Amino acid sequence: xxxxxxxxxxxxxxxxxxxxxxxxxxxxxxxxxxxxxxxxxxxxxxxxxxxxxxxxxxxxxxxxxxxxxxxxxxxxxxxxxxxxxxxxxxxxxxxxxxxxxxxxxxxxxxxxxxxxxxxxxxxxxxxxxxxxxxxxxxxxxxxxxxxxxxxxxxxxxxxxxxxxxxxxxxxxxxxxxxxxxxxxxxxxxxxxxxxxxxxxxxxxxxxxxxxxxxxxxxxxxxxxxxxxxxxxxxxxxxxxxxxxxxxxxxxxxxxxxxxxxxxxxxxxxxxxxxxxxxxxxxxxxxxxxxxxxxxxxxxxxxxxxxxxxxxxxxxxxxxxxxxxxxxxxxxxxxxxxxxxxxxxxxxxxxxxxxxxxxxxxxxx
Amino acid sequence: xxxxxxxxxxxxxxxxxxxxxxxxxxxxxxxxxxxxxxxxxxxxxxxxxxxxxxxxxxxxxxxxxxxxxxxxxxxxxxxxxxxxxxxxxxxxxxxxxxxxxxxxxxxxxxxxxxxxxxxxxxxxxxxxxxxxxxxxxxxxxxxxxxxxxxxxxxxxxxxxxxxxxxxxxxxxxxxxxxxxxxxxxxxxxxxxxxxxxxxxxxxxxxxxxxxxxxxxxxxxxxxxxxxxxxxxxxxxxxxxxxxxxxxxxxxxxxxxxxxxxxxxxxxxxxxxxxxxxxxxxxxxxxxxxxxxxxxxxxxxxxxxxxx
Numbered sequence: 128x129x130x131x132x133x134x135x136x137x138x139x140x141x142x143x144x145x146x147x148x149x150x151x152x153x154x155x156x157x158x159x160x161x162x163x164x165x166x167x168x169x170x171x172x173x174x175x176x177x178x179x180x181x182x183x184x185x186x187x188x189x190x191x192x193x194x195x196x197x198x199x200x201x202x203x204x205x206x207x208x209x210x211x212x213x214x215x216x217x218x219x220x221x222x223x224x225x226x227x228x229x230x231x232x233x234x235x236x237x238x239x240x241x242x243x244x245x246x247x248x249x250x251x252x253x254x255x256x257x258x259x260x261x262x263x264x265x266x267x268x269x270x271x272x273x274x275x276x277x278x279x280x281x282x283x284x285x286x287x288x289x290x291x292x293x294x295x296x297x298x299x300x301x302x303x304x305x306x307x308x309x310x311x312x313x314x315x316x317x318x319x320x321x322x323x324x325x326x327x328x329x330x331x332x333x334x335x336x337x338x339x340x341x342x343x344x345x346x347x348x349x350x351x352x353x354x355x356x357x358x359x360x361x362x363x364x365x366x367x368x369x370x371x372x373x374x375x376x377x378x379x380x381x382x383x384x385x386x387x388x389x390x391x392x393x394x395x396x397x398x399x400x401x402x403x404x405x406x407x408x409x410x411x412x413x414x415x416x417x418x419x420x421x422x423x424x425x426x427x428x429x430x431x432x433x434x435x436x437x438x439x440x441x442x443x444x445x446x447x448x449x450x451x452x453x454x455x456x457x458x459x460x461x462x463x464x465x466x467x468x469x470x471x472x473x474x475x476x477x478x479x480x481x482x483x484x485x486x487x488x489x490x491x
Numbered sequence: 492x493x494x495x496x497x498x499x500x501x502x503x504x505x506x507x508x509x510x511x512x513x514x515x516x517x518x519x520x521x522x523x524x525x526x527x528x529x530x531x532x533x534x535x536x537x538x539x540x541x542x543x544x545x546x547x548x549x550x551x552x553x554x555x556x557x558x559x560x561x562x563x564x565x566x567x568x569x570x571x572x573x574x575x576x577x578x579x580x581x582x583x584x585x586x587x588x589x590x591x592x593x594x595x596x597x598x599x600x601x602x603x604x605x606x607x608x609x610x611x612x613x614x615x616x617x618x619x620x621x622x623x624x625x626x627x628x629x630x631x632x633x634x635x636x637x638x639x640x641x642x643x644x645x646x647x648x649x650x651x652x653x654x655x656x657x658x659x660x661x662x663x664x665x666x667x668x669x670x671x672x673x674x675x676x677x678x679x680x681x682x683x684x685x686x687x688x689x690x691x692x693x694x695x696x697x698x699x700x701x702x703x704x705x706x707x708x709x710x711x712x713x714x715x716x717x718x719x720x721x722x723x724x725x726x727x728x729x730x731x732x733x734x735x736x737x738x739x740x741x742x743x744x745x746x747x748x749x750x751x752x753x754x755x756x757x758x759x760x761x762x763x764x765x766x767x768x769x770x771x772x773x774x775x776x777x778x779x780x781x782x783x784x785x786x787x788x789x790x791x792x793x794x795x796x797x798x
Contacts, residue, residue, distance in 0.1 A: 234631040250632035328517030338776040340734040343769045346757030433741050434757050465643035
């Protein structure tokens, strides 16, 4: 019933919007925009009738699509928009309600398989769309917030500048620092686990370190290792070391007493118990640390670049272009970093799934 | 666990002495080891410059002189712990608090941004979690993006947020608090979603038999059940909030705050100043987390649970 009320109010808003002024010449300026708006309203009307679920859902989704196109077509013409075009904004408000309805339809799709991505993907695209429409419609100065299309344009045209930055920051600093930091954290944890005295000393201290802003060590390491990527890798090593240490130690304690007793009854050696029981049992924890570290590493490398770097690197690009008020380049650099971070995280999640398939959290 | 317990004499497992040997002993040993290594490293890292200076003066030097010189350089590569402690003591206790040279003044600036950002982030995080728990649409479409948002190096946006907010008239505390908020809403949201979902189906069914409204279920069942989860994530959040505040201070051009101290220290090669600021940041971080722990303790007692 609530969904129906939502749908009806969306429709009413969209119809009312057509009566309101929209820009200098209004809706009549662009025949195609008016067409899209009308098609959207008709589709929404069809979606309201309950004769056939497929038709109902399909036409609602179509209404959202057509409704999204209409303001874009209007913006192609001359302004002024902003507060001079309440019609567009009321229409978008109705569209947003309709979008909510569409998202709830998409939420009914199965939670597994590629269909599960439909709802989040639609939400993400809608978010970009709203950003675009608001920036263009209200004429937000580019210095404050560039439109997504501008960022995409920069990404496409200035890749020759941004690609070496990416190489410098991600491929050199992050990956090498990440590998060294995670490996050493893991090894120290295994060692500390073997020597209880070390463990009792390290565990409280590394708990303490988690409360400490470690990125602050960046200026010191930049002084020690120079401006090039080695110093950034060093910061990444320090930042990734402790989460790995703490998680691996927790993971090595994860195998329960019964399982250990069983290994004991097999007369298994320390090494056998470690490789056959305790390390596999620790894997979920290790992967947890790997995932946490994947985002920490990128942040650490970028922040370290603020303290001095050669004229390369995403962090350098961001701070340099902010100073020159080229905000679109900054956003392009951020988009690259975000994309790289997400893919890195996704990759680890895929490997995790393959390695710890036995873990209860993956059972259906 | 059982093996190391058996290795020690049984007498050590009772009383205060046992507690010391078992818990404080190893920690103290490692701290002492770190300090000794630190002094060694200070000699090793600073020696080249000191030797160069001796050679320029063209005078013979003994090992003792070398070690003493490496531990008392004005701009060492690695300052000795006592130099840091001395600088820390002077800038904290011997400098007027309103002076720009006082570490307490800079720490105060950072802490206020941290707490404001923490407040914003906690409120935002809890509101998002309540929305996600109650709306399947938000659960399906928003939650994945919240997780993805953390793979975005949010700190990378820090200089821009400060510049952009500064250009539309927000200066001082607010931009830094926004960065802290960006960082610390995430653990709160994730923890609270888990926490608000932690009541088991039987309890939820019971609330339904009482014909409780969603608001009542939230307030009387879900919210209290989420308390443990909330404090666990608040501890993470306040630590990340501090990181956000410090990084937020970097692009403001070294005016005030611990981040500014770090930046100006790195510009002018004042390593002792950097280390003192770092120690201060570490102390603040530990204290803030401990503060949340104390609040947790009080709340747990108030809720009638053994803390």
